[in-house]
Amino acid sequence: MDLKVSIKHGVAEKMQIIEAGIQAKDYWKHLWARRELLFFFTKRDIVIRYKQTIIGASWVLIRPFLTMVVFTVLFGSLANLSSNGLPYGFVVFAGMLPWYLFSTMLSDCSNSLVGNRGMLTKVYFPRLIFPLTNFLVTLVDFFVSFTLLIGMMIWYQIVPSWEIIFLPFFILLAAILGLGLGLLTATLNVKYRDFQQIIPFLLQLGIYISPVGYLNQLVPKRWEIIYFLNPMAGIINGFRWCLVPGALALNWWGILYATFFSLASLYVGIKIFKRSESQFADTI
Amino acid sequence: MTYAIKVENISKKYLITHGGYSSGSLKEIADNFLRKVLPFSGSRKKLLDTTQISYEEFWALKDISFEIAKGSKLGVMGRNGAGKSTLLKILCHITEPTSGIIKINGHVSSLLEVGTGFHPELTGRENVFLNGAILGMKQLDIKRKFDEIVDFSEIEQFIDTPVKKYSSGMQVRLAFAVAANLEPEILILDEVLAVGDVNFQKKCIDKMNEISGSGATVIFVNHGVDAIKQYCDQAIVLKHGSLILNTTDIDSAIESYLQQ
Numbered sequence: 001m002d003l004k005v006s007i008k009h010g011v012a013e014k015m016q017i018i019e020a021g022i023q024a025k026d027y028w029k030h031l032w033a034r035r036e037l038l039f040f041f042t043k044r045d046i047v048i049r050y051k052q053t054i055i056g057a058s059w060v061l062i063r064p065f066l067t068m069v070v071f072t073v074l075f076g077s078l079a080n081l082s083s084n085g086l087p088y089g090f091v092v093f094a095g096m097l098p099w100y101l102f103s104t105m106l107s108d109c110s111n112s113l114v115g116n117r118g119m120l121t122k123v124y125f126p127r128l129i130f131p132l133t134n135f136l137v138t139l140v141d142f143f144v145s146f147t148l149l150i151g152m153m154i155w156y157q158i159v160p161s162w163e164i165i166f167l168p169f170f171i172l173l174a175a176i177l178g179l180g181l182g183l184l185t186a187t188l189n190v191k192y193r194d195f196q197q198i199i200p201f202l203l204q205l206g207i208y209i210s211p212v213g214y215l216n217q218l219v220p221k222r223w224e225i226i227y228f229l230n231p232m233a234g235i236i237n238g239f240r241w242c243l244v245p246g247a248l249a250l251n252w253w254g255i256l257y258a259t260f261f262s263l264a265s266l267y268v269g270i271k272i273f274k275r276s277e278s279q280f281a282d283t284i
Numbered sequence: 285m286t287y288a289i290k291v292e293n294i295s296k297k298y299l300i301t302h303g304g305y306s307s308g309s310l311k312e313i314a315d316n317f318l319r320k321v322l323p324f325s326g327s328r329k330k331l332l333d334t335t336q337i338s339y340e341e342f343w344a345l346k347d348i349s350f351e352i353a354k355g356s357k358l359g360v361m362g363r364n365g366a367g368k369s370t371l372l373k374i375l376c377h378i379t380e381p382t383s384g385i386i387k388i389n390g391h392v393s394s395l396l397e398v399g400t401g402f403h404p405e406l407t408g409r410e411n412v413f414l415n416g417a418i419l420g421m422k423q424l425d426i427k428r429k430f431d432e433i434v435d436f437s438e439i440e441q442f443i444d445t446p447v448k449k450y451s452s453g454m455q456v457r458l459a460f461a462v463a464a465n466l467e468p469e470i471l472i473l474d475e476v477l478a479v480g481d482v483n484f485q486k487k488c489i490d491k492m493n494e495i496s497g498s499g500a501t502v503i504f505v506n507h508g509v510d511a512i513k514q515y516c517d518q519a520i521v522l523k524h525g526s527l528i529l530n531t532t533d534i535d536s537a538i539e540s541y542l543q544q
Contacts, residue, residue, distance in 0.1 A: 018377065018386040040417040048405050122400040123418055124377035192313075278380045281373065282298065 027274065031126045041133040046140060060144045064100055068093045071213040081214050084247045087156045091240070093149055095212040098174040098239045101142045102232055103203045105175055108134040109182020110199050114189050117284055127277045128270075131186055135179050142171070153243070163245040170239040173262045177231055180265030183273040190276070190284045211236050217248060225253065234258030286389065288470055288501035289352045289375065294384035296345040296370050296525075302338045344370040345381070346525045352503070352518065354389070357496050359512035359534070360505045361541040362522035368505050371522070372396060372474055375503070390469030390501070393419050395459060395476050404448035408439060408458055411447050415462045429465045436491070437461035438484075457484060464491050470501045489515050509538045 049059070068089060075081050076088030083091045112130040113120060120127070153160070189195045207213075210232040219227045228234050234254030241250045345367045352358050362368050373379045375386065376394045401418040402411050412433055416426035426433075434440055437457040439450075447455060460476055476488070492515060496502050506512055512519060512534065519537035521529040529540050 016388040016392075018374065018381065018388065020381050020383055034420070036423055037417045037420075040414055044403060044406065044410075044414055047410070048403065051405055119401055119418070121373075121378060122396045123394070125418065125420070281379045 021278075027126075031128055034125050034129060037125055038129050038132055038136070041129065042136040042140070045133060045137045060141045061148055064093065064096050064145050065148060068096055071096070075213040081218060084215060084217065086158075086244060086247055090152055090156055090158065091215060092213055093152055094240045094243055095210070095236050097142065097145060097149055098170060098236050099207060099210055099212045099232065100145070101138065101171065102174040102178040102235070103206065104141065105135065105138045105178025106182045106185070107199050107203060108138060109179055110185035110189055110195060112182070113186045113280060113284065114193070114196070120284060121281050127280060128273065131179065131183055131273075134182070135175065138178070139175060142175075149243075158244060160243060161245060163242050165242075167239065167242040170235055170242060173235050173258060174232070174239075176266050177235070177258070177262040180262065180267070180269035183269030184265070187273050187276045190280055206230070206232065209233075215240075215248065216251065216254075224251065228254035228257060231258040231261040235262075286354055287351045287387075288354045288356070288389050289503075290387040291348055291350050291375075292385045292387075294345055294348045294371075294374060294381045294386060295343060296367075296374065296379070297382040298342045298344055300340045300342050302340060343525050345374075348384070348522075348527045350520055350527060350530045352501055354501055355496055355499050356518050357492070357502045357516045358504065359516035359519040359537070360503065360522065361509075361512065361519060361537060363541075363544055365524075366522040367525040368522055369396075369474065370525075372472055372503070372505060375472060388470065391420065392470045392472060393463055393466050393468030394472040394474075395463040396472070396474045400459075402447050402455060402459065405446055407446055408434075408443040408450070412443075412458065412462055415459065416466065419463060419466055421466050425466075429467075433458075433461045433465045436465065436487075453481065453484070460488060460491075464488070464495060467498075468495070468500055470503070471495060472503045474505045475507070485511070509541070513538060 071092045072089045075092070076083065081088075109131040112134050113127070116130050120130075152158075185195045185199055209230055211219075216227065216233055216237050228237075228251060234251060234256075235258045237248075237251045238255050238258070241248050348367075348371065360368050360371065370379070372394070373396070374381050375388075376392060376396065378396075401415050403414065406414065412430065413423065413426050416429075417423065434443055437454075437460075439454050439458060442450065442454065447458075450458070456476065463471065463473075471492070473492075489511065492502050492504070504512065504516060516534055518532050519529070519534050520527060520531075521537055521541050523544060529537055531537050
């Protein structure tokens, strides 16, 4: 859609032109103009969760908490893996927060178009609003479960030092990586529904090949380069480091790689999404 | 008089697939790929032939051109599959034309299907705001118009009840009330009157008259010729994707539609 403002009879009139293959020059401006809708959708999704489920918001807390208990017993007590002197439950939870941020972001975004099929084929607004709604909702969920981590740090008397200022960077990286890959798979999902099955499966594997239930410091040095090819390894490593920089070492290769990978996936995700956007209603 | 919408040589092509795995799976790609790389010989050829996919072009719209003047009331007629919905979807930006150009003067507000964007768990009140936002209305404007919307829909009593408990008639009334009270410059309505009762239909027609009376343009698709006869001052008739008539003589348009 192209917006041209022409002056006729002294009155400013907006003239819209619809034509094949026209890509809005003011793509981002249009999106910005509809920001109110984005916040409406976000609010709607959050309100609905509170309304529909009895436990409502606490669901965001219960899921990571129970997973943490299981992982702590499994990896900490049974396998007796090293935690560098840190409480094992804390180690697991500090890995799970960024992991769930990423994985929820990816799976929700990848379903955002197919799940809104009815609206997609009946009303027009910038299509990016669908995945962006999931982006905001998932971030809100993240901050709710983040309070559990704060509670845990108080309980274990872990005092953060100045390195905590880098924490938002790693939160953002996990979110961006999830969004970027989510945009890509959302686009693919429109045509090939296979991704609805593939994504949950990959994420299930991902939680084990990422340092969620254990410290990445346990991975032998010679395997590190390969291990950190998974961008979530670097992100979780950095996230934990921000919380307890004294106890854990930073893996620079992993973090640089994850930063590059996340930005690249966002760039590619947006590009592919934008390019296919006009076909969504016809192919979905 | 200036135009509200000018449609120039619009065509829309769809590809229909026959046979094979056309349901949209990766297997489709894999099969196509195999077909390209593997030598076609013996039993393999036979095997692949059974899943042969062919594509057929289907022109939902063929070279449509017409103009709607500002403030006029256009009725779109045509049998199922004539291309009415495709035309409206193109006008609403939902899908792109394959070729041709459309010029639109003014903000388009559309009601293509009742309750699109209504969330069943939310109350009527919440849905009014949500739906308004979907249609591109500012929150302040919705607030200002809220009483008018509720009043028109005649469901004051249930405005704080979740929409899932509404009857379909109640949902239409609320949806129409939102779209019609947005002060649209161009209002596109697809089969909305099919659900409401006679009284409400009359009320809708009155409201649409009020809207077009204030200078807005209304595009109206309806199978019932009565509503078009009552309301429209211009009509187009579509048949198999082509425009066969564009006239201000509603009676002749209805005749041509009924003769199909």
